[in-house]
Amino acid sequence: MDKIFRIKRFDPEKDNAARWEDFPVELGPHERLLDGLVRTKEFTDGSLTFRRSCAHGMCGSCAMKINGRSRLACQTLAGDMPELVVFEPLPAFPVIKDLVVDMEPFFEKIKSVMPYLVNDEPLPSRERPQSPEEMEKILDSIRCILCACCTSSCPVYWGDKQYLGPAALVKAARFVLDSRDRGGKARLDLVSGAHGAARCHSIYNCVEACPRDIDVTRHIAILKRQTLKRGLRGAR
Amino acid sequence: MKKTAFGWLLSRASAVVLVAGLAVHFFANHFERPDASEHGVVMMRLSHPGWMAFYAVFLLAIIYHAAYGLWGIALEYLKKERVLSAVKSALIILSAIMVIAGVWILSDTQMLLASPPAPCYKCHKAGSAAGAIPSGRALRIFQ
Amino acid sequence: MRYRLTTGFFAFILNRLSGVILAVFLIPHFFSLYFIGDAARYEAIRDFYNTPVMRFSELALLGIVLAHGLNGIRLILLEAGAPTRLQKVFFWTALSAGALILLISIPHMMWGAR
Numbered sequence: 366m367d368k369i370f371r372i373k374r375f376d377p378e379k380d381n382a383a384r385w386e387d388f389p390v391e392l393g394p395h396e397r398l399l400d401g402l403v404r405t406k407e408f409t410d411g412s413l414t415f416r417r418s419c420a421h422g423m424c425g426s427c428a429m430k431i432n433g434r435s436r437l438a439c440q441t442l443a444g445d446m447p448e449l450v451v452f453e454p455l456p457a458f459p460v461i462k463d464l465v466v467d468m469e470p471f472f473e474k475i476k477s478v479m480p481y482l483v484n485d486e487p488l489p490s491r492e493r494p495q496s497p498e499e500m501e502k503i504l505d506s507i508r509c510i511l512c513a514c515c516t517s518s519c520p521v522y523w524g525d526k527q528y529l530g531p532a533a534l535v536k537a538a539r540f541v542l543d544s545r546d547r548g549g550k551a552r553l554d555l556v557s558g559a560h561g562a563a564r565c566h567s568i569y570n571c572v573e574a575c576p577r578d579i580d581v582t583r584h585i586a587i588l589k590r591q592t593l594k595r596g597l598r599g600a601r
Numbered sequence: 602m603k604k605t606a607f608g609w610l611l612s613r614a615s616a617v618v619l620v621a622g623l624a625v626h627f628f629a630n631h632f633e634r635p636d637a638s639e640h641g642v643v644m645m646r647l648s649h650p651g652w653m654a655f656y657a658v659f660l661l662a663i664i665y666h667a668a669y670g671l672w673g674i675a676l677e678y679l680k681k682e683r684v685l686s687a688v689k690s691a692l693i694i695l696s697a698i699m700v701i702a703g704v705w706i707l708s709d710t711q712m713l714l715a716s717p718p719a720p721c722y723k724c725h726k727a728g729s730a731a732g733a734i735p736s737g738r739a740l741r742i743f744q
Numbered sequence: 745m746r747y748r749l750t751t752g753f754f755a756f757i758l759n760r761l762s763g764v765i766l767a768v769f770l771i772p773h774f775f776s777l778y779f780i781g782d783a784a785r786y787e788a789i790r791d792f793y794n795t796p797v798m799r800f801s802e803l804a805l806l807g808i809v810l811a812h813g814l815n816g817i818r819l820i821l822l823e824a825g826a827p828t829r830l831q832k833v834f835f836w837t838a839l840s841a842g843a844l845i846l847l848i849s850i851p852h853m854m855w856g857a858r
Contacts, residue, residue, distance in 0.1 A: 433748035456747060520753055525677040531842075559676055563609045568821050569752035569831055582831075586823045592606040613820055620813045629808065632849075640783045640791060667767040674760065702774050708780040738805035 366392050366443055370401060372413065372461050373453040383460070386410075394444030399427050400545035402438055402452070414463035422576055425512025428455055429464045435514040435574040457526075470526065471513045474533040478555050482540065483548025490516045499544035506539035506584055508577040510545040514579050527560040531571035534562055538584035550595065557592040565589070574582060610671040615662040647710045660703040668696045733736045751832045755815055762812040769805065794858055803846070803853040810842035 368390045375383040388409055399420055406413045418426040420439045427438040430453040432446065458466035478586040484493065509532065516522050516530035529537075537556045540546045556562050562585050571581040630638045646652050658662065675688045747753075776793075779785040792798060820833040826834070 374718055429755055430747070433746065518747065520747075520756060521677060528677070557606055563606065564673070564677065566756055566820050567752065567831070568750075568756045569828065570747075572828055573750055573752075580828050581829050582822070586825065589606060589609060589823060590825075596606050596610075613823070616816050616820060620817060623813060627809070631802075632852060638858065640786045640790075641781075643780070663770065667763075667770060670763045671767055674764070699770065699774060702778065706774065706777045706780055713781050715784055 366394055368392055368401065368443060368446070368554070369449050371406060371449060371451045373451075373465070374413075375460050376412070377455075392443035393444065398431060398438050398443060398446065398450060398452075399438040401443065401450075402427075408433055410496045410553050414465050423510060425510035425514075425576075428514050428576075429593055430454065430456055430517070430518070433520040437512060437514070437576045440576050449455055451571040455513055456522050457517050457519075458513070468509070468513060471516055471530070471532065472511075474516070474529050475511065475536055478529065478533050478537040479540070479548055479552050480533075480536045482543065482546055483551070484545055485547065493545040495544055496524050502542045502544070505579055506535050506542065508579055509535055509539070510577060512576060514574040514576055515579075516596045518570040518574035520568055520570065520595055521564050521566060524566060525560060528564045529556060531560050531565070531585065534565070534588055535579060538588050541588065549591075553592050553595055562588040562592065608669065612666060613668075615666040618658065618662040622655070622662065625655070626659065644710060644714060647707075648714050653711070656703075656707055660700065660707070661716055664696050664699050664703070668692050704723060751835050755818070758811055759815050759819075762808045765808055768810060772802050778807075796854075799854055803850065806849055806853060807842070807846050810840075810845055814838035814842045 370388040370390050372386055372388065373383050374380070374386050384470070388405045392398075392401045392403060397420070399417060402415055403417070415429065415438070416426040417439070418424040420427070422437055422440040424475055425437070428435060430436075431438065431441060432451050435455055437510070450535075452464060454460045454464045455468045458468065458470060461467050470522075511532060513532060515535070516532045519528075519531055522528050522530045534556060537552050541549050541552055565582065565585040569580055569582055572579075575581055615690075630643075634642070636642050672689065672692055674686060675692075679685045679688060762845065763856070776789045779789060793802065797844055815835070815838050817829070818838050
């Protein structure tokens with residue numbers, strides 16, 4: 366199966382602006398696009414730059430915009446793509462080189478929502494147990510691999526770089542919904558500012574982009590409702 | 602400070618009011634009868650306190666909803682703090698003007714209704730002697 | 745290549761545009777009612793709104809209101825907890841319902857007695 370990889374290239378040491386370059390690539394229908402990228406780098410143009418690590422949809426490194434949509438190159442089968450495959454770096458993040466973007470703004474947002482368990486209660490003898498029902502509540506959101514497909518696909522984030530973005534909000538919801546966590550109030554305050562959950566307009570680009578099939582928008586709606594509940598209850 | 606999301610709730614609550622209210626408003630002024638938006642008919646409608654209450658709620662809901670929506674757009678696309686605070690002030694002032702204008706319009710209809718004889722545009726247009734010349738505030742100011 | 749236009753993205757653009765248009769429309773709408781205390785002026789404005797161009801504009805206004813309002817109901821339902829898998833169904837339902845209401849209203853809005 367012959368494909369044309371049209372890749373948006375940018376080398377800050379040589380280029381003033383991004384340019385397009387076409388590479389013919391031979392791929393079997395069950396091979397992934399990442400295989401094609403790796404082959405191109407190995408045999409055609411060693412200067413081609415992209416991130417990759419596990420190549421099995423677990424690490425989130427190879428997130429990029431492929432045919433107009435944020436996704437993982439390692440999770441996209443060649444057989445599912447047309448002959449022309451267009452590769453671009455993830456939208457909304459500063460490009461470092463070729464398909465590599467600066468993820469720092471993304472991780473800053475994640476860090477800002479207290480992405481860790483908060484619990485000052487004395488430790489039980491072995492662990493903090495959860496019932497299967499309690500675990501069920503976080504089963505969806507704990508699958509996040511921080512690939513930034515969701516945040517980079519969000520039209521609100523394109524315009525508002527202060528917006529926490531879907532990934533950080535899912536991370537906040539993951540702990541708000543965790544039966545062992547006691548930091549819920551503080552976390553709800555962090556996500557309910559002007560550039561927090563209220564900026565989500567239920568566009569669902571994130572849900573369609575998520576390689577882990579997380580129901581992102583539902584989690585943001587949960588945060589909206591929980592914040593409201595907290596306000597109505599008149600909690601401190 | 603504790604965040605309450607009341608602003609968000611109000612925008613959704615006003616949205617529900619507006620969906621129902623707009624259906625009533627549009628139907629009453631366009632579909633209910635052929636002369637639904639004629640001056641006399643509108644005045645007759647507004648002589649009912651229920652309609653006045655409806656429009657008072659409708660007015661507040663629509664101004665809040667519009668201001669909240671425009672403020673949301675400003676938050677997303679304007680980066681400079683100073684520009685943003687200028688837009689905020691402008692939106693607050695504009696909303697206040699619109700509410701005052703709305704109250705003014707509603708109160709004007711009540712003044713008109715209170716001044717006998719009841720206004721009758723059709724008679725007035727025909728030049729009939731029986732036709733009363735309506736005298737709302739607008740008339741007094743602009744003539 | 746720009747980002748692919750999804751159903752939700754399209755609905756969002758539609759909602760933003762219609763929202764801004766409706767907010768701006770409030771100003772001329774209130775202004776024309778400013779003369780409600782003067783029956784003659786009010787009727788003159790009403791005659792102006794009765795011209796074909798203004799009648800068509802009012803029909804367009806109804807379309808914009810329907811788009812914003814019905815999609816708004818969809819968004820509120822989804823935020824209140826309606827399942828994500830229904831978001832596209834909701835959108836096409838809202839759009840068809842709006843188109844249907846608009847279609848039914850055309851004769852009255854364009855040529856109905858006033």
